[in-house]
Amino acid sequence: MVTRDLVLAALFAAIIIVLGLLPSIMLGFIPVPITAQSLGVMLAGVVLGAKRGMIAVLLVLLIAAIGMPVLSGGRGGLAVFAAPTTGYLIGWVAAAFVTGFLCERLVNREQAGLVQGVSFFIAALIGGVVVLYAFGITYLALVTGMGLSKAFLGSLAFIPGDVLKAVVAALAGRAVMAGYPLLPQRA
Template sequence: MERQVTLIALFAALIAVLGLVPKFTLASGIPITAQGMGIMLCGTILGARRGALAVLLFLGLVALGLPLLAGGRGGLGVFAGPTVGFLIGFPIAAFVTGWIMERMRGAPVFPAAICAAVIGGILVLYIPGILGMVAMLDLTVTQATLSMAPFIPGDLIKAGLAAALTAALYKARPASVLSRA
């Protein structure tokens, strides 16, 4: 149990550290950050339940005011901005990513991890993200969906990196990839 709590806290810290990578904000108001890769890694390495818990811990710290989001943002105000849908989607994305990894235990790690990261960490995350943009920016669903196009190449790179890191960790220490246990 203690190991599980430690890993959840460690991955919440990983998401925060990935927010230190300088963000780049597009015209839509949505920043490009490395934190999305942290969400993917929570799922591919920790699995569904623990990955979602790590993200919920991270979001709880953000809500308390810690400036852990890219650009040093934090506090309840971030849950009233154009990124609210993505913040709500983070634990869902980590859960789905981990769930897919757990269901693909028989497949090689890298293909399973890239599949899980793309489906959970991109496709599933974009649904609440787009809906949040529709609500907060007064856009149509089509407008919000089209505004996500510039993010897709970077998100695919993040998915590939998350899969490669997961596969490398599994090769070095198989028991560390809890989604495969």
């Protein structure tokens, strides 16, 4: 890993943290808020690729673990890793990795813009929604005792917003690929 990779990972960690400044929305029927930080996770995977995107997310989680209030709602400290939302935080790591991995396999510079955009969207949807939900729903069901079906049904309320986030991530990925051809290949 070179210095440029570390700088890019730190930049996207900062983007994820800034997205945490946007107020979260509690739905009331599930103890997980709607946040904008999952968009940052998708962006990290789409733009940076699997390895650097995952490092960006790990950096955010490390900063949160040492007590800095970098998660939505100004949360930080080890207590955030003992909450019903912990599965989603762990899922961020896998989501960034899978999103980046899929982008590395599905997208290349020779494709038409529409194909690139659709490929970015598919990668963000699979990594940033399916993988993230797999971790989050499973942990939520186990910790709260609500069962997988209730946790799954409660999480359905997040899908429209997360699909919109995947569209934004895909557009950003396409814009970066078209506008910054000197950005090193995702690795």
